[in-house]
Amino acid sequence: MIRAIIxxxxxxxxxxxxxxxxxxxxxADDQGIPFTQEENDALRGVSRxxxxxxxxxxxxVSEAQAEEWMERKNQYYQVALQNLSTADVIPxxxxxxxxxxxxxxxxxxxxxxxxxxxxxxxxxxxMYFDIVCDGYCVSNxxxxxxxxxxxxxxxxxxxxxxxxxxxxxxxxxxARAAGMHSIGIGSVQRLKQAEIVLDxxxxxxxxxxxxKF
Ligand code: B16
Ligand code: MG
Numbered sequence: 001m002i003r004a005i006i007x008x009x010x011x012x013x014x015x016x017x018x019x020x021x022x023x024x025x026x027x028a029d030d031q032g033i034p035f036t037q038e039e040n041d042a043l044r045g046v047s048r049x050x051x052x053x054x055x056x057x058x059x060x061v062s063e064a065q066a067e068e069w070m071e072r073k074n075q076y077y078q079v080a081l082q083n084l085s086t087a088d089v090i091p092x093x094x095x096x097x098x099x100x101x102x103x104x105x106x107x108x109x110x111x112x113x114x115x116x117x118x119x120x121x122x123x124x125x126x127m128y129f130d131i132v133c134d135g136y137c138v139s140n141x142x143x144x145x146x147x148x149x150x151x152x153x154x155x156x157x158x159x160x161x162x163x164x165x166x167x168x169x170x171x172x173x174x175a176r177a178a179g180m181h182s183i184g185i186g187s188v189q190r191l192k193q194a195e196i197v198l199d200x201x202x203x204x205x206x207x208x209x210x211x212k213f
Contacts, residue, residue: 001161001210002105002161002162002163002181002209002210002213003105003106003157003158003161003162004105004106004107004108004152004155004157004161004162004163005100005105005106005107005108005162005163005165005209006108006109006110006148006151006152006162006163006164006165006175006180007107007108007109007110007129007164007165008045008109008110008111008164008165008166008167008168008171009109009111009113009116009119009120010044010045010111010113010119010167011044011045011166011167011168011185011186012090012093012165012166012167012185012201013089013090013093013109013120013123013125014084014088014089014090014119014123015088015090016081016084016113016119017040017044019077019080019081020040020043020051020077021037021040021043022076022080023073023074023076023077023080024040024043024051024055024073025040026073026076027055027069027072027073027076028055030072031069033055033056033059035055039054039055041190042054043055044167044168044169044170045112045142045166045167045168045169045170045171046112046141046142046168046170047112047135047141047142048070048073048074048114048135049066049070049141050141052066052069052070052073074114074115077115078115078118081115081118081119081122084119084122084123085122085123086123086124088122088123089123089125090200090201091200091202092200092201092202093125093201094125094128095202096201096202096206097125097128097129098128099205099206100206101128102206103206103207103210105206106130106155106157107128107129107130108129108130108131108132108133108151108154108155109129109131109132109133109134110133110147110148110150110151110164111133111134111135112134112135112141112142112147113134113135114134114135114136115134115135116132116134116135117132117134120132130155131151131154131155133147133150133151133154137150137151138150141170142168142170142171142173142174143169143170143171143173143174143177144174144177145174145175145177145178145179146174147174148162148164148174148175148178148180149178152178152180159178159179159180160179160180160181162178162180162181163180163181163182163183163209163213164178164180164181164182164183165182165183165185165201166182166183166184166185166191166194167184167185167186167191168190169190169191169193172184172191172193172194173193175194176193181195181213182194182195182196183195183196183197183198183204183209184196184197184198185197185198185199185200185201186199195212195213196212
C-alpha cells in the first residue's frame with residue numbers, strides 16, 4: 001500500500017534544467033569546449049561530477065581543474081537561481097502536494113542537487129515536504145538507488161510502499177533499483193522504464209495512484 005510520494009526537484013517541481021544548461025554552456029564557452037542544448041539533455045538528473053564528465057567527453061583534465069570548473073559552473077548557476085520565485089513552480093505541483101497530504105501520505109523531496117534547499121526556499125515550498133534529501137545525503141548518485149533508499153529510511157517507510165516521481169532516466173533507474181514504484185514526467189522515449197509516464201502531474205490524481213499501485 002502506498003504511504004509516501006518521493007519527488008525529484010529539477011524537472012518535476014521546477015524547471016531549472018535551462019539554468020543548469022546556461023551555466024554549463026558558459027563554462028564550456030570559457031574553456032572553448034563545444035556544447036549544445038541537445039547534448040545537455042543527457043545531463044538531466046545526473047550529478048555535477050557526471051555532468052562535467054559528459055561535457056568533457058574524452059578530454060582529460062586534472063582533478064584540481066575539474067574541481068575549479070565545477071565550482072565555477074555552480075557559481076554561474078547560483079547567480080541564475082537568484083531570479084527564481086514562486087512563479088517557477090510547475091503548474092499542478094502544489095495542488096498535487098496538498099492532495100497527497102490530505103490523503104495522509106508522507107511527502108519527501110529527493111534531489112541530486114546540492115542547491116535543492118536553496119531552490120525550495122526560493123519556491124517557498126518547504127512546508128509541503130515532511131523531509132528533504134539532497135546531493136549532500138549520499139555519495140552514490142542516481143542511477144544508484146542510495147538517495148531513494150536513504151529517503152525511505154528517514155521517512156520510516158518500506159521502499160515498496162513509496163512512489164517516486166522523476167523526470168530523468170537515471171532517476172527512474174534509481175527508483176526501480178530501490179524497489180519503488182515510479183512515475184515519469186516527460187517523454188515516453190526517455191522514461192520507458194517508468195510504470196506510468198505523464199506530461200504533467202495534473203494528469204493523475206492521488207486516488208488513481210493509490211488504485212494503480
Ligand atoms: P547541483 P534533480 C539534478 O537535480 C539536476 O537535474 C542535474 O542537472 C544536476 O546536475 C544535479 O541535480 C546536481 O545539481 O550541481 O546543483 O548539485 O533532478 O535530481 O532534482
Ligand atoms: Mg530531475
